[in-house]
Amino acid sequence: MTGPPGADTGAGASAPPAETWELRLYVTGRSPNSVRAIENLQRACEQHLAGQYHIEIVDLLENPRLAADDQILAVPTLVRKIPPPIRKIVGDLSDTDRLLVGLQLRPRKGAPT
Amino acid sequence: MASGHGGTDLTSALAGTDGGPSLPKAPTGIRGLDEITGGGLPRGRSTLVTGGTGSGKTLLGLQFLVAGAREYGEPGVLVTFEESAGKMSANVASLGFDLDGLQRDGLLVVHAFRVDPAEIVESGEFDFEPLFALLDDTIERIGAKRVMLDTIEVLFGAFPSQAIVRAELSRLFRRLEDRAVTAIVTGEQGDNAHAFTRHGIEEYVSDCVIVLSHRMQEEISTRRLRIVKYRGSAHGTNEYPFLISGQGFVVLPITSVALDYGASEDRISTGVARLDHMLAGGLFRGSTVLVSGTAGTGKSTLGAHLVDAACARGERALLVLFEESPDQVIRNMRSVGLDLGRWAEAGLLRMWAARPTVFGLETHLAILARLIEEFGPAVAVLDGIASLIHGPSGPEVTSMLARQIDLLKGAGITAMATTLAHADETSTVGISSLVDTWLLLRNVESDGERDRLLYVLKSRGSAHSNQVREFVLTDHGVDLLDVYVGPAGVVTGSGRLVQEAQERDAELRRGEELMRRRRELRRGIVEAEARLAVLQDDLAAERAELERIEAREQRQAADTEAARSALAARRWADPASQGEGGLR
Missing domain, CATH: 3.40.50.300 (P-loop containing nucleotide triphosphate hydrolases)
Structure with a gap:
């Protein structure tokens, strides 16, 4: 169930031996929100997780029933599967700060990680 | 609203007021809701x-x-x-x-x-x-x-x-x-x-838009449904009670149904022959009777009679008990000679004991509705509705009772509701206007005992006795007796017995007196006749004496004359000079 353009962006150069981040982004076709989310995610990953991330893009218009199975009400929804725990970030990911907080790449303001 | 069942009438009435093509509707399958919405949801x-x-x-x-x-x-x-x-x-x-x-x-x-x-x-x-x-x-x-x-x-x-x-x-x-x-x-x-x-x-x-509410009042739950908005369609606007019963959601729009129950001319017996007579032949089939009275006046027994009579006719009867258990009732009624147990066994009598606080009021109504539907009784007795009326929430309960009565009426069931009424009769006024016949049982205290009196307060569409009857519970059920109306007013119970005894005494005494007088008079007559005989004897004797005396006088007079004549003859006296000179 891999999606349209720019999916499966994989290995970067300066890869620390750390684990690979498994990210899944639910979208609905080429809707503006979906397109923006893909772009925003890829950009953020390149900046912060270069070489250690894997993005799977799931188009719910291709299989609407997956929404019920995977409990996805809104799109775009980004799910961080690995590392655990599972995190969900809803939106076009235009708010990079909140994206990074959501992915726990950056501590919430004032809170220790 | 010409005929037929209330529900369909309401539905058609609501659908009819739409004017123009009526809005297509999707039935909810919820009893009552489809009626007040005129067919369902838009x-x-x-x-x-x-x-x-x-x-x-x-x-x-x-x-x-x-x-x-x-x-x-x-x-x-x-x-x-x-x-x-x-x-x-x-x-x-x-x-x-x-x-x-x-x-x-x-x-x-x-x-x-x-x-x-x-x-x-x-x-x-x-x-x-x-x-x-x-x-x-x-x-x-x-x-x-x-x-x-x-x-x-x-x-x-x-x-x-x-x-x-x-x-x-x-x-x-x-x-x-x-x-x-x-x-x-x-x-x-x-x-x-x-x-x-x-x-x-x-x-x-x-x-x-449909709004549901659920209120708890003193442990009695009340669920209500209201349609606040229904664009393009007429709808019932009241707050309708509803309930969640064993069969799901039931809305009870029953009181909104017009008063178009069929009126039967057919009469059925109350099971008490003299009461039937007081009501000019019994209760109209499908009518509703309220029996009110103070504690222990025999209301339940009257209800049991109605049930017993129905079962004896082979009809089905429903007995809803708000105060007692079925076993209690069977036992109690056996003591007055009514065997309800056999009817229950025969499947003609269904008893349902329902304590009002255990169920919400709507649940009550729903169960009643279901019993009516499933069992199809011809007669229903709601025994002890006072425990509802005098419960915490008066008006709500009254309206619920009104619905129960409506429900029974709508189903053509002859119903009797018994209720405890306190000294003032006003406590039952709330529902008394709904009933066709109202019997009042009353205790009258006199001579150190309480006696029961039965009054027919009203009986719609029927001549009825305006008399008071004494109501006696015997080992063969209820008996109505004429009350003794004496100079001191109505006398009942042993007072009546005393009065009757006194009357008998007086009667007896009067009889004896008469006899004595007659004897005396007869004796007087005999005596007088005896005296009369004596007097007549005396009279006869005196008459005889008198005759004797007179006869003797005549004889003596004759004798004297004869003697004088003889003397004169002897003297040769000149008759002419006899008086003068002759003797001088």
């Missing part, structure tokens, strides 16, 4: 059902889906944000809703979403397209005509951007309308008394 539109927690909104929606799938050939989709699908299936299985079975048969699809706000981080714009796509897919797959979203308001809590949620919901309702599905959307009523829902989703659902 077809192809969304209806908001809102209410507090536990008010029954989910159940209403489910029943709508289940009825659609089972009875109207309209498969449904349920999207729930509340419970997991499995839990919901289990919860409604007790109501006979086999959600799993319907799903297997492809008549129902349940999508459960668990929404946990703590799990979601928001970053930028989003939409609910997956939900829409899922709905579209499901509707198409099973040919769904009905959709329920329960409770969509959860989304407001789950996503911080209220503006986006609002916009998306607005889009959702337009989508549903485009798909021509009839939808129920549930909402949660918040603290704001002026809003129907916490988040104001009524602004998106403009066709039909």
